[in-house]
Amino acid sequence: MTIYELTEFKINKRLAELLGLQVQEIDDSRATGMTSWYHHQLPNTVWVSDGESPWRQFCATRVWDDIGPIIKDLQISITPEAHNCYEGTESSTKWAANVYYGGGEEFSTEYVERPELAASIAALVALSGSEFI
Numbered sequence: 001m002t003i004y005e006l007t008e009f010k011i012n013k014r015l016a017e018l019l020g021l022q023v024q025e026i027d028d029s030r031a032t033g034m035t036s037w038y039h040h041q042l043p044n045t046v047w048v049s050d051g052e053s054p055w056r057q058f059c060a061t062r063v064w065d066d067i068g069p070i071i072k073d074l075q076i077s078i079t080p081e082a083h084n085c086y087e088g089t090e091s092s093t094k095w096a097a098n099v100y101y102g103g104g105e106e107f108s109t110e111y112v113e114r115p116e117l118a119a120s121i122a123a124l125v126a127l128s129g130s131e132f133i
Contacts, residue, residue: 008044018127101126
């Protein structure tokens, strides 16, 4: 299975785990947090904690504040699609990401509909070492 076959929820969950964060499983015995109801309302979001801070929502595929530090740390390049040979025009609606990892390996994503999603896919590959999950 390649990374492109994963749901955004699974991308966010795997990315959080690779970042060393604790991830809450879906648990209906809780009054708050990652319940079935919550998962239905925000199906792409996971609840995470670093073990010292309170649990928080994490959705790198859609929230710039969650993926921004990862982009900086991994030096991920995000590029808007080209139209008529012009890269980054006003009509660009898709983005790709590029990252170098593992001592010189390079990975470029397919074009996807959001820059956060492209960066999350690139980060997941860089942190896991493969686009095959």
